Amino acid sequence: MTNLEVIFPEIFLTLSIFVVLMVGVFLKNTYSLVNKICVLIIICTGFLVFYSNETLEKIFLDSFIRDKFSNFIKILILISSLFVLFASQNFIKDMKISKFEYPILVLLSILGMFFMVSSNDLILFYLGLELQSLALYILASIDRNNIKSTESGMKYFVLSALSSGLLLYGCSLLYGFTGSTNFDVIQMELNSDNIGALFSIVFILVGLAFKVSAVPFHMWTPDVYEGSPTSVTNFFAVVPKIAGIAVIIRFMDIPFKNILSEWQLIVIFLSIASMILGAVAAIGQQNIKRLLAYSSIGHIGYVLAGIATGQQNGYASSLVYLVIYVVMNIGAFSCLYLLKFNGSYTEKINDLAGISKSKPILAFSFLIIFFSLAGIPPLGGFFAKFYVFISVIKSELYTLAVVGLVTTVISAFYYLKVIKIIYFDEEQTKLDQIKNLQTSSIIFISCLLLISYFIYPSVLNNIIEPIFMN
């Protein structure tokens, strides 16, 4: 008898999505209502996950796994989606993209991610990934009258489909050479002599690298970030990254565990390339969303650096980095909801000139978040980098550490550029005054977390490290 309690949050989420979809279809002008219900569903699911057992359990022929790791990632996904939805509510109404499908698509992609992080089987993993991606394609082009938004959705769809194809090819190779789709069996079957299976790793890693936009599979990121409505970009920059990184860690930790030396080199390459490109390519950007896109590529490079160690404490440091990255990005994108010029939202960095005088508090938030993104102590971003570097140096991957540090300095340059424009330049455009309590409170929370992180900097480690201790 299968223990359905293990999969209860997913069942609840699926059923409530159907219900809320019906509400949206049969009632009119239901965005606000649907949005509220969706927020409620997210909170309820969060409680279900939070209060579920933490013991490791596998069901459905060992294809679905629930453990501390999956629970932690699920809660992280839920909280960050909640924050993103909450902060962007007014923006969505303002941009007239307040269709009731919006929050439902968000929920659907969350459901897909749930299956991704809980999968212990290649097929379930792939299905979860596709469910997530399909919802994201539509979200990217939700502003369907805007040519840029539809273009970004199309671009994302085509490139993502290609990478999914590669991933699927890798999965089939893996199945062919190990005889199973189950992660545990694959772990036992894989060894360095199994050349065909090693070949499949490359394909799988390419597919995963695409999902988290690691270089050289990052090309879609700046365009999709720029084209999609800011609220969707905010979601893209945060939530799918969590799921993607979680899946990479799962792959490295279970099926590929015994062939560390084989995949380590690939991950190191992805990490170094991402850090360098993220630092260099962002320098010339004029659009703040593109800048944040390249910045997120760079940050994913640091997260991958922790994973590249192949050690449990390296994975833990990557997760710490990821959590702080999420806080910083939610804050940074939320600030964009408050930048309005002549009635339309502005994305040009130069329009920020001199807002330190007209909007001192917003400017200060930018200051905190961007210095934190640059990794300057005593802000949260520094500790994220610090823990990753500790685990990297412990594993004696000195190249990775040095490249990481040099790119930190290079990337500081463009973060400083934004701060320079805000604080040093004279005001050129008079931005509109916006009162938006919801968004402001999210910005406030993220700034507060970043500033006060130094008071108790081991808070995340204390939560995350036990996950990897079994």
Place this chain on the structure above:
Amino acid sequence: MNFPILSSIIFLPLLGALFIMIFKPKNNTGVVYISLFTSIANFFLSLFIWWSFDPLFDGFQFLEEKNWISGFIKFKLGIDGISVLFIVLTAFIAPICIISCVNSIKNRLREFLIAILILETFMIGVFCSLDLVIFYLFFEAGLIPMFLIIGIWGGKRRVYSAYKFFLYTLLGSVLMLVAIIAIYTLTGTTDVTQIYEIKIPIQYQNILWLAFFSSFAVKLPMWPVHTWLPDAHVEAPTAGSVILAAILLKMAGYGFLRFSIGMFPHGSEYFTPLVFTLSLIAILYTSLVALMQDDMKKLIAYSSVAHMGYVTLGIFTFTKQGIEGGMFQMISHGIISAALFLCVGVLYDRMQTRDIRSYGGVVNYLPKFSLIFIIFTLASLGLPGTTGFIGEFLVLVGTFTKNYLAAVLATFGVVLGAAYMLWLAKRVIFGKVTNESVTKLTDVNKSELAILAILALLTIGLGFYPNLILNTVDTSVNSLISNYQNNLASVEVNSR
């Protein structure tokens, strides 16, 4: 003592800044009074620490320890004879900056004072911390307020200078961060006192020393990575220059004493020729460069590089005179350069130019100012009876015992120092009045006079009674040197 006095002296300015931020006094006078009150209270607190500090005790005093990052990093504070003086110096300079900027900073005074107070917190934190990570945290965090001070309130090329300052220092310090993590993986701790005991394996010392050196050399600054300093000084507002010259540069000298020599005696010994060479180049070359400057602030900035050259020269002699001389030189330079920048600020506030050529004959219209300016000029070139002399003299004595040639060359630097400072005084203070607007200048007002007079008294007072400082550092310097020599000796025995 159970009262966490070091934590309070670190975080009191921060509290003041938060108070200003949260309660937002309506007018600027309120802000000035609050920040002045905080910084003066902090100064008295630092005097109290100095007074209750036991100069004969060998080791760290006022120790505070708290678990910070569970398992491996402790928030550990403590001071010895070397750091207590820097704390007093920092707490002394901060109120002076606040008084001096009231007249010169026109826009956003509130934010400026907040930045100064936060910077004070970080600077005192640097001198108090006994844990490498805490030290790094404070050391780096100071970049943010200083970046803003240069960038927002600076001169014409402020953006360029602010960037240069930030990126130079950041690049130097991230290497130190790697070294700190490497030390942690080698020894399993980042507690400085424990690392002294454990001793870092010799084969790693050289590379780790270089990583720390890269950070301190940029901050000090040493030739050839000094080029950010003239830019930063010239563009920063007066108060910013004062803090930069008086305290931020001293963090590096302090770092050499506390970390480079303490933790890597072999690395320090091995690289002494490098430090000597760079220091001598700094002394001679930057003195020559200073001679050719038209901008007063730039001239003083280059003279700072030369003076800090004496500091490194003295420290790396590993003799008692040399290290104490280096210490004394740092304190003395902290006072004198601060005063010189204030003097330039006085002129700049009135004339809006720092070009030496547009002055001349100032003594005819600003007699009080001229007297004070001459005092500091003479102190800067090391006239006996002023602090400048004691520092340079002790350094040269220490150097003579180690390296004859270096001492001779450094002595030439003293001559060059006299040349550029006297020539500066001649062109600005004396000579004929060539610029009409000099005739319309008004002499220093009361607050300016008060600050400058205090600094002048201090320069002369310490010049006549240097024991006030030397007594405080004596025990710490002795134990530093003996630890250093024991370390070197013990390994020689082992290698046999």
